[in-house]
Amino acid sequence: MAERNYPAPVLTETLKWEGGRVDDPRDPGGRTNQGVTQATYDAWCKGCHAPVRSVYAMTAAERDAIYRTGFWAKVGGDGLPDGVDLAGFDYGVNSGPARALKALKAVAGMADGAAAVKAVCAARLSFLHGLRKAAFEKGWTRRVAAIEAAGVKMALNARIGTPPAAAPTPGVAAQLQTHAKVAADKAKAQTRTVQTAMAWGAAGTATQVAPTPALHISLVALGIAGVVLAVAIAVLLWRRAHAQARADAYSALAQTAAKDA
Template sequence: MSDKFEACHAITAKWEGGWSDHPADPGGKTMFGITQATLSAYLGRPASDREIRNLDRATALAIYRERYWKRVAGDELPAGVDLCVYDFGVNSGPDRAVKSLQAALGVKADGWVGNLTLKALAEQADIARVIADLCDRREIFLRGLPTFSRFGKGWLNRLADIRNRAMRMSRGAPQTPPVIAPAEGTAKAVPAPPAEKTVSTEQKVGGAAAGAVVVTTTLGPVAGFWRDNKDVLSDPIFLAVAGVLAAVVIFMLLRRPKTVEEQA
């Protein structure tokens, strides 16, 4: 477990709180910020109400590291940016957090931290500007959610704390005393899932978990290679060169050799 992860998660964990089951929270039943759907995907099967209620901190920490910190490439991000992206990802989804970072950097927003994203970050002379831009984008997203009137105050308090701490991290300044976050944590800042009257919540969770297992098992290596090299593989120049090489190979394979009579 990296020191960067420990430092960032210690801040995020205070805002995620312990047990929560607010009827208006899109996350539903949540323990330490881990939703029942997330636990189901991690286990590879539907998690019961009892399992999410009794989730232990060690398992929650493992889930955060594998499904959030690694997903946003936290170890590769500059100090301060790592906290911003990680906390955003935990609260609203890693894909949305990374795309917002990429939009702030002016690179293709594909939801994966690859070579182009890291290069753009390395070339940034003003990391504080990136942090401010990312936090501004997060606030715009929060204010557009239908549950903002109910949970907005908590979300904005959390965002203000993350912004302040991320700025201090970027300057190498010591952290301020811990904030007093709500004991029940803050609600998940994600769009509410569409209502499906013909499918139960348990079936949806089970189906998502089963699908995750199949994809991870059969496509894991391919997905990992694509994720790590997507920036290069999707570059127009690379695609053009690859197309020319493919055409040459196909031409060589399909070229009919001359018969003895044709050679005479």
């Protein structure tokens, strides 16, 4: 089980994405320090019968305790497999423990830890994409990809630490590089799909419509088709970007693992 993984490496990975002292007007959470909002810190101080002060004054010990009680405990981190604990915890920090728990329940009992990590991250990405917050979407995509890769690495390390399977298992670095190649191939395939869709759209808009009594209806239909195509291309571009982010994250970790081996 994964009680040994908090605060490091789980919280350590999450804090890479939470930043330091931030007061972004686009973020409804307001002022934060290492991902902890002022409101959350106020509640923590009151619960500990401590003076309320700026979240910028929060200590590392307070931060670790806030994340433990507010997120790690709520997603059941101590009882989750290596890697899955990171995926569920970071999802909970980003979107709330209740939503993370739904994804974790869907993979409960899954024997393949790496596959479970991927499934949790896929569910998370689907939810985030539905929010349509363009200001944060690129950062979210990179974050989920990096957390997935780090979680898979943890799961692979745990697998090597258990009794060996009947067939030889490749080294962690080699397996991570395989994941990177699969993601890169997917990104390339989606690039070709986007190019095909854009070419089809260009050909459609270049089509000359002869003046007939049905001209208006034809133009309306063409306009609707154009909107649908634009939406489809936007989705494909987003998927391509995420696949590339996953490839980059896996490749970076594979290089790190190779150096550590």
